[in-house]
Amino acid sequence: MTNYKITFSRLGSKGRLGNQLFQIASTIGMAKKNSFDYCFPKWEYSKYFEFDLKECFIDNKTFIKVREEKFEVYDWKLLNNKNINLDGWLQSEKYFDLKLTKKIFKFESIFLEKIKKEHIHFFDKKNILISVRRGDFVNHPYFYQVGFKFYIKALFNFFPDWKSRNIIFMSDDIKYCKKYYSFLKNSFFIEDLSDIEQIALGTLCDDYIISNSTFSWWIAWLGENKNTKIIRPKQNFRGEFLKKNDDKDFFPEQWIKFDDKTVLLEPKLYLVNIKIIIHDLIFDFNFYRKKYFYKFKQFIKKIIKYK
Structure with a gap:
């Protein structure tokens, strides 16, 4: 284990809860894989879990930002003599330490x-x-x-x-x-x-x-x-x-x-098939109605503007 840390400074401000869970799990997974310690800014959802996330103050002068290059999993080149501040979506369990992630996100028993x-x-x-x-x-x-x-x-x-x-x-x-x-x-x-x-x-x-x-x-x-x-x-x-x-x-x-x-649904489910057809017709109608109404409004605004 080095004395250096990996963090995700944008936790809580880059995406909603689902994205935040990915950011925590992947950051910790990469920390474990690369023998770093890890820490995070204060997280509003911590109180709902049994595991306490390590908190730290993140100074841009002492943490080097490393951005995600692509959505598929790849081997991040992390310098082992720097504090790392990750930025990206990190959306794959392949970045996780699976057992540790289950432990970290175990809900507090009274709440559950x-x-x-x-x-x-x-x-x-x-x-x-x-x-x-x-x-x-x-x-x-x-x-x-x-x-x-x-x-x-x-x-x-x-x-x-x-x-x-x-x-x-x-x-x-x-x-x-x-x-x-x-x-x-x-x-x-x-x-x-x-x-x-x-x-x-x-x-x-x-x-x-x-x-x-x-x-x-x-x-x-x-x-x-x-x-x-x-x-x-x-x-x-x-x-x-x-x-x-x-x-x-x-x-x-x-x-x-x-x-x-x-x-295809079985013929005996014909009523459900009818519901599907009706749903699709309503959905398409509403979509195109909104789309072309918006274009019409923009057209009228242009006419008024040039008068």
Whole structure:
């Protein structure tokens, strides 16, 4: 072990909770691999975990900033005679010390028990957590689009016993989920929980269908055990961004890759097929309505400007 440290000074200001968990886990993993010590600025979520993160004052004069070069995992060239300040997204478990990461992110027992007790009815039978990311991901040019069809087909295709389970929906747009998934009679919708409370609750579930968000990723990763089934999208990025950035290291290899375009629902589920068609029509209509209304507004502004 050297006397030098690795840190991530932008912890708390570069991305939300899912990204922050990656930054901590990867920074510690690289510290262990390269025989550095590690420390972090004060982190607002520390109180929810049993493990105390080492804190330190980070002076730009004594820490050398090293930036991530690409999204796929690679061997960082870290000088062993300097304090290192990492900067990047660091989104792969391949950077982690796996056992230590599980230990670091073990939730404080009183906090976890309180969350479970408040939602004890979710756990009266086996359950499946479906984590739906919307918000800024919808129609985002960089991120692969995961929609209604993905979650429904994954549920029906990989969980033939889904009717005998509790289906728990967690989302940054729970109103959308209630609108489109309430036809599942055994569905529950998580409301009025903070981001850290949602992750804690999610880790208690049996199986997972997740989006390609870091938040979904961590719920599944922290909740995974040898019997867990985790269904994830076929990729993280899309389009030109994918051509320039390899996302092969984002999802753990053991998670089940699912492309909803390759699977058809059984004819007996024709009502669900109709719901999918209606959902897609509404989604497309709203998207193009907003898109062209915005262009129309810009056109009118230009006319007014030049008058």
